Amino acid sequence: MxxxxxxxxxxxxxxxxxxxxxxxxxxxxxxxxxxxxxxxxxxxxxxxxxxxxxxxxxxxxxxxxxxxxxxxxxxxxxxxxxxxxxxxxxxxxxxxxxxxxxxxxxxxxxxxxxxxxxxxxxxxxxxxxxxxxxxxxxxxxxxxxxxxxxxxxxxxxxxxxxxxxxxxxxxxxxxxxxxxxxxxxxxxxxxxxxxxxxxxxxxxxxxxxxxxxxxxxxxxxxxxxxxxWSPQPAANGLNVTPPGQRIALARDAAFSFVYPHMLEAWRAAGAEITTFSPLADEVPDVNADVCWLPGGYPELHAGKIAANTRFRSGLRAFAETRPVHGECGGYMVLGTALTDADGVRHEMTGLLGLETSFAKRRMHLGYRLATLAVSMPGHHAGARLRGHEFHYSTILAQPDTPLAVVHDATGAVIAETGSQRGRATGTFFHLIAEDR
Missing domain, CATH: 3.40.50.300 (P-loop containing nucleotide triphosphate hydrolases)
Structure with a gap:
């Protein structure tokens, strides 16, 4: 024991x-x-x-x-x-x-x-x-x-x-x-x-x-x-729905903030996960039915991401027929541009209109409860998602359809609503679980 x-x-x-x-x-x-x-x-x-x-x-x-x-x-x-x-x-x-x-x-x-x-x-x-x-x-x-x-x-x-x-x-x-x-x-x-x-x-x-x-x-x-300690039998398993059957997951030094239980939950539900590296100018698996860009440190690699035209064009081609979702750093990369800490503006993938900047850093930190206004991979409109937000970027523009009504842990509505345009969606918070 x-x-x-x-x-x-x-x-x-x-x-x-x-x-x-x-x-x-x-x-x-x-x-x-x-x-x-x-x-x-x-x-x-x-x-x-x-x-x-x-x-x-x-x-x-x-x-x-x-x-x-x-x-x-x-x-x-x-x-x-x-x-x-x-x-x-x-x-x-x-x-x-x-x-x-x-x-x-x-x-x-x-x-x-x-x-x-x-x-x-x-x-x-x-x-x-x-x-x-x-x-x-x-x-x-x-x-x-x-x-x-x-x-x-x-x-x-x-x-x-x-x-x-x-x-x-x-x-x-x-x-x-x-x-x-x-x-x-x-x-x-x-x-x-x-x-x-x-x-x-x-x-x-x-x-x-x-x-x-x-x-x-x-x-x-x-x-x-x-x-x-003797573990008590759990009445339910992981409270997470996979975003698709075959998931192309961005994974490298710029895209690495993934909760381990999320990946385990996806696999436990029968999903397959294939990884690719945007920093190595790789593209999502062509056989995947959804692409997921997690958070990480895109601001430290913005120049390289902007220069990797194969990745950017490959992701845009993927999004023409299949959903793409980004969390925090991944959300920023789905946007139009990212300005780094030195004030240099880097072109991102342009799947969303979001534009962010690290030139004037401001910490955003806390739990988030989001009620989806439109669907995103794995979750329908009206779903209540629990997550956590932690970043220092400033929103310069967020012109697309709001993805959700987002509250902090006190119940206050916050401006970081996430975005949806076509098959692309993104949030500033990292998903932890879905309310059921």
């Missing part, structure tokens, strides 16, 4: 991902089967989890998914020895209005599955106050259990001793303390970590993190606090 833990923290940027990867690899090195999950709408971290464990990781999201879907997804951990769910943001951070089964907070997953929480605490610039923060998190919500803490970036042995004593006074176990160690810092860019597939040395970095954490953290003590 597997044991489960949630790795969380008081805030973002404290070291959750690094600790999760290190624990996973350290236990794998000991011969244990480790299964990771990511709480919340992050499409980058699961690839790091897979690199650390050798097993595919997927997202579980209490705002967008019902309990049955979450149970179905986590059931893949049945044959594991230890299951780790990496949280997002702070432990209790979610949206103000409840979604399908929660607010999107990592605490929802911890309570729902009965997995204790290991807190990563960064006591930089404080000492005993770190214990007050940990105690407050422990006591904030009755259904969430705290296993203990791992201190990260401690300044000195004296600093560690002060924090340890304070945590002991409030009855919180300290599993270990990590000094600063620049060699295991994961590189970042504007939408999060640089993707695992872009880092040739990711295996070595995870190995070093595992060695470092095994030296400073009592791995056996952490395991003892993990909760034995």
């Amino acid at each position: 597997p044991a489960g833990l949630v790795i969380s923290a008081p805030a973002s940027g404290v070291g959750k991902t690094t600790l999760t990867l290190a624990l996973a690899r350290a236990w794998r090195n000991r011969g244990l089967n480790v299964q990771c999950f990511k709480s919340g709408p992050d499409y980058i971290d699961p690839a790091f989890h897979a690199a650390a464990t050798g097993r595919a990781s997927v997202n579980v999201d209490s705002w967008a998914m019902d309990r049955g879907t979450i149970s179905h997804l986590v059931s893949r951990g049945t044959d594991a020895d230890i299951v780790l769910a990496e949280g997002s943001m702070g432990l209790f951070d979610g949206v103000a209005a409840r979604g399908v089964s929660g607010t999107g907070a990592s605490a929802d997953i911890a309570e729902m599955l009965g997995w204790p929480v290991v807190l990563v605490i960064d006591p930089s610039g404080q000492a005993q106050t770190a214990a007050a923060i940990a105690a407050g998190l422990r006591d904030y919500r009755a259904g969430v259990r705290l296993a203990g803490v791992v201190l990260n970036r401690v300044a000195s042995p004296r600093h560690e001793d002060l924090v340890r004593r304070a945590l002991d006074d409030v009855g919180i176990a300290v599993f270990g303390a990590l000094p600063r160690h620049a060699e295991i810092s994961l590189p970042k860019r504007h939408l999060g970590l640089v993707q695992a597939e872009e880092q040739a040395e990711i295996g070595k970095l995870i190995d070093e993190a595992a060695r470092f954490v095994a030296e400073h953290v009592d791995l056996d003590a952490v395991l003892r606090f993990a909760a034995s």
Whole structure:
């Protein structure tokens, strides 16, 4: 029977991902089967989890998914020895209005599955106050259990001793303390970590993190606090409809933001997926009945995309007879033009009238609930889709038929409606699940 833990923290940027990867690899090195999950709408971290464990990781999201879907997804951990769910943001951070089964907070997953929480605490610039923060998190919500803490970036042995004593006074176990160690810092860019597939040395970095954490953290003590867990049978499977029977999926460094559970759901429903690379000037599979352009970093490759005339003309030819859909970055590439951060305007495919710019960046972030005004691949008009939006582009023009009425998690209508023109559709949000 597997044991489960949630790795969380008081805030973002404290070291959750690094600790999760290190624990996973350290236990794998000991011969244990480790299964990771990511709480919340992050499409980058699961690839790091897979690199650390050798097993595919997927997202579980209490705002967008019902309990049955979450149970179905986590059931893949049945044959594991230890299951780790990496949280997002702070432990209790979610949206103000409840979604399908929660607010999107990592605490929802911890309570729902009965997995204790290991807190990563960064006591930089404080000492005993770190214990007050940990105690407050422990006591904030009755259904969430705290296993203990791992201190990260401690300044000195004296600093560690002060924090340890304070945590002991409030009855919180300290599993270990990590000094600063620049060699295991994961590189970042504007939408999060640089993707695992872009880092040739990711295996070595995870190995070093595992060695470092095994030296400073009592791995056996952490395991003892993990909760034995027997997955509950799921009444339903993944709440996702494939966009077609044979799907041509853009996949390279510019188009890589795909939730793993989405691809699994498409395949589970009998769909076939073939991939092509716009950056390599490839075209969609001519035998596909739909083309899907996911998000990614087209703004970093806009010049190359504009220069790849075979890709652009091939996609336009595909769209003459079959549907094409783009999410976020893919939506931008379906548009008329994209202006990069240096102010250079690049011609895109022109299947939609959308024009975007990164010259004046503005963050757009949050859950989205869209009611389709017209159909898109896999979903009919009137369908309610749950997703998440995260980008820094500014809309200069969005002249086509609005695809949907889109609300944020508070119920406020937002301007990023998506677009439809002919057989081309696009959204700024990444689809997670459909309301049923």
